[in-house]
Amino acid sequence: MMNPKHWQIGLVGYGEVGRILAEDLRKQGAAVSACDLKLGHAESAGPLMGHAARHGVRLTASHTELAAGSDLIISAVTASQAVPVAQACAAALRPGAFFLDLNSASPGAKQRAAQLVQAAGGRYVEGAVMTSVPPYRIKVPLLLGGPDAAALAPTLDALGFAAQVASAQIGVASATKMCRSVMIKGLEAMVIESFTAARHYGVEDAVIASLRETFPGIDWEKQAAYFFQRVIEHGRRRSEEVREVAQTVREAGLEPWSAAGTAERQAWVADLADAGVFGPRDMPGFARSPDWRTEADRILGTLKKKD
Numbered sequence: 348m349m350n351p352k353h354w355q356i357g358l359v360g361y362g363e364v365g366r367i368l369a370e371d372l373r374k375q376g377a378a379v380s381a382c383d384l385k386l387g388h389a390e391s392a393g394p395l396m397g398h399a400a401r402h403g404v405r406l407t408a409s410h411t412e413l414a415a416g417s418d419l420i421i422s423a424v425t426a427s428q429a430v431p432v433a434q435a436c437a438a439a440l441r442p443g444a445f446f447l448d449l450n451s452a453s454p455g456a457k458q459r460a461a462q463l464v465q466a467a468g469g470r471y472v473e474g475a476v477m478t479s480v481p482p483y484r485i486k487v488p489l490l491l492g493g494p495d496a497a498a499l500a501p502t503l504d505a506l507g508f509a510a511q512v513a514s515a516q517i518g519v520a521s522a523t524k525m526c527r528s529v530m531i532k533g534l535e536a537m538v539i540e541s542f543t544a545a546r547h548y549g550v551e552d553a554v555i556a557s558l559r560e561t562f563p564g565i566d567w568e569k570q571a572a573y574f575f576q577r578v579i580e581h582g583r584r585r586s587e588e589v590r591e592v593a594q595t596v597r598e599a600g601l602e603p604w605s606a607a608g609t610a611e612r613q614a615w616v617a618d619l620a621d622a623g624v625f626g627p628r629d630m631p632g633f634a635r636s637p638d639w640r641t642e643a644d645r646i647l648g649t650l651k652k653k654d
Contacts, residue, residue: 354378354502357417359410359432360424361385361395363581364449364480368421369404371485375506380405382413410435419445419502425584426451426591433460437467445499449474449489451588453525453595454518461493461517470495473517474510475524479577483509492520525595529606532589535574536612542571543643551640571639579625579642582617586610616646624649 354377358365361383369379381404385391399406407413414420414436422432429450436446446464448457448471457473464471475490490513491500503510513520545551555567578585589610593603619625624645636642 354506355380355416355418356506357381357407357413357420358404359383359413359420359422359436361399361406362423362584364423364476365421366395366398367480367484368423369399370402371507373402373404377506378405379403380407380413380416382407382410411439414439414444415441417441417444419447419499421447421449423449426456426587429456430460430463433463433471437463437469440464440467440469442468443470445470445472445495447472447474447499447503449476451476451524451528451591452521453591453598454521455594455598456591457492457521458517470498471517472496472499473520475513475520477524477527485509490520490523493517522595525592528588528592529596529609532585532592532613533605533609535578535585536609538571538574539578539616539643540612542639543646546640546643547647568639572637575639575642576635578613578616579620582613582615582620586614586617589613619646619649622649 356372356377356379358369358379358381361369361381362385365381365383369381372379379402381399383395386395386406386408396406398404407416410432418441420436420440422429422436424432429448429452432450433446433448440446446469448460450456452460461471461473471493472495473492475492477488477490480487485507486509489503489508489510491503491510492512492514494515494517496512496515500510500512513523541554542551545554555571558565558567589606593606593610596603596606620628625642
């Protein structure tokens, strides 16, 4: 196994997850390059370029430039871009290079991405990130899938990942994550809907007391604050992921009534965030209220204005 310091690692996607991985990979001594569509926009390029400069990450102008110089490509973009990114990188893959797809995409989408990479001589490995990245950083629980998963796992572990091979079949790891997300992302949407409505009627304390009695192991005040924060800040990405969750359910032959509704609620909150309901995104404290009621009141205030 090659020493991690000698690996050329390319990150496609330099958002929250990409930047966290870049920081932790650089601490391991790995050479890291990155590309992101936001680098092409003046208003969003500055912070990304500043982060890259601070952490010694080389930014590339295109997917093909990044792929041509990488032994391992890690794709961490929005769900809708999972297959297009695989296609773009496949055009310039090094023979035998690994392509680790961390995107929250359906098993069908992962299989299509794998075909593109494998046809170009690359080694596709699906990755299912099983919980939120920020608390765990590079140690976030990661399920791997595909015929080349076992070959890549030792190197990922040496780089600091907490990877576990789920299956040699592409789609199994993704299905595990997607089915989990029906519950997790659905719970986020339900809490926002339930608690905001309860706030309108003035019964939030009674609702929380009842939930606490039924589910005593959950701190509902703390959990609600976290759910509101994450959806306000990342609702757009989450809504795209849940649309892939819905597609996963659809591929199983079920109508995704719950997942489809969750995607709509997540996107609705994202629209409010984009409209400035929760304040400017660069404002200190944006989506960081320790009390979910603050954000619920902002939502209710917007609805009253529409009336």
